Amino acid sequence: MSAPRQSDDDVFEQAVAWHRALARDDADWDAYMSWLDQDPAHRVAFDEVALLDRMIEDHAPSLQREEDAGVADHAPQNTRKPLWIGGSIAAALAAAIALPMLTKTPADMVYHAAAQSRSITLAGDTRVTLAPRSSLVVQAGDPTRLRLAAGEAYFAVPHVAGRTLSIRAGDYDVRDIGTKFSVNLTPSFLTVAVAEGNVSVQPHTGNAAAVPAGKQLLAERGRGRARLSTVVASDVASWRRGRLVYADAPLDVVVADLSRYTGKRVSVDQRLRNRKFSGVLAIANGPGMFRDLAELMSISSRPDGAGVRFIPVGER
Structure with a gap:
């Protein structure tokens, strides 16, 4: 028996x-x-x-003037509800968005891709493609200050004199003045692959590393270790064309990708943590990618609650 559908008011309050x-x-x-x-x-x-x-932020100065005028004149509050919202939605939005917007700095804009990839064009013609179940934050509404909060994204950034794009990903900053590259953030690793141009990748506690076209940087989060390897330009963000292409990738990176594309929780036996994978997985296979990966790596997979766990061959 399916759960009863939530009311519009409930959904909007949750969204707020x-x-x-x-x-x-x-x-x-x-x-x-x-x-x-x-x-x-x-x-x-x-x-x-x-x-x-965003609309409230754009009109914050006039809203502040109205608020100030109302206080100065001791005018009674207008109790008429907005025409376009009502009930608890109006209360939630007024309390959670409108009033704080009068005093706070410009709001972050959050973009999220659910089960499908999502394309975004930011001010300045920066084009971003988010992989499924990935999230990007435009910090304080500034299209040159981004944060990859989860997952993977592909960036196509036109060169504009005097402009630098900065992307925070975990405890790293990726900076670019005009190029095409991807950033993949998992709990254990950061991967930056460059198809055109050059980017700079800097940990918050270390020195920057230059990543030119045709190279990929793999950084182990929390340990400060990173290595550069060669990548074919057409393999950068290959998920946009339905393929996941790996070359000596840590198994942790691969299973994080599979979790995003299948929507299932995926874990790895500790004995497999140091394994690497080179190969191609077809996204169209969906959960069949678990079987494909197990066969290609000569390991096993088994159900683990609602998810999947990879284990050594012969284990249960």
């Missing part, structure tokens, strides 16, 4: 709560993605709340 929660550094992105995947209406509501937040 998530919009505020994602502005915090400790935001639970996995829980947010799970909420989005529960119902297509969640994505629609979140986008509408984000748009409303």
Whole structure:
């Protein structure tokens, strides 16, 4: 028996709560993605709340003047509800968005891809393609200050004199003045692959490394170790063409990708942690990619609750 459908008011209140929660550094992105995947209406509501937040921000000076004038004149509050919202939606939006917008700095804009990839064009003609279940934050509404909060994204950045694009990904900053590259953030690794131009990748506690076209940087998060390897330009963000292409990739990176593309939790036996994978997986195979990877690596997979776990051959 399916769960009863939520009311529009409930969905909008949840969208408001998530919009505020994602502005915090400790935001639970996995829980947010799970909420989005529960119902297509969640994505629609979140986008509408984000748009409303942007509209309020754009008109913040005039809203502040109205607020100041009302206080000075001791005018009674207008109790008429807005025509376009009502009930608890109006209360939630007024409390959670409109009033804080009078005093806070410009809002972050959050873009999320649910089960499908999503294309975004930012101001300045920067084009971004988000992989499934990935999230990008435009910090303080500035299209040159981005944060990859989860997953993977491909960036096509036109060169503009005097402009530098900065992308925060975990504890690293990726800087670019005009090129094409991808950034993949997993719990254990950061991967930056460059198809055209050059980018700079700098840990928050170390020196920057230059990554030119045809190279890929793999950094182990929390340990400060990184290595450069060669990558074919057409393999950068190959997921845009339905393939996941790997060359000596840590198994942790591969299973993080599979989790995003299948929507299932994927874990790896500790004895396989140091294994590497080179090969190609077809995204169209869906959960069949678990079998494909196991066969290519001569390992086994088994159900693990609602997810999948990779284990050595012969184990159960």
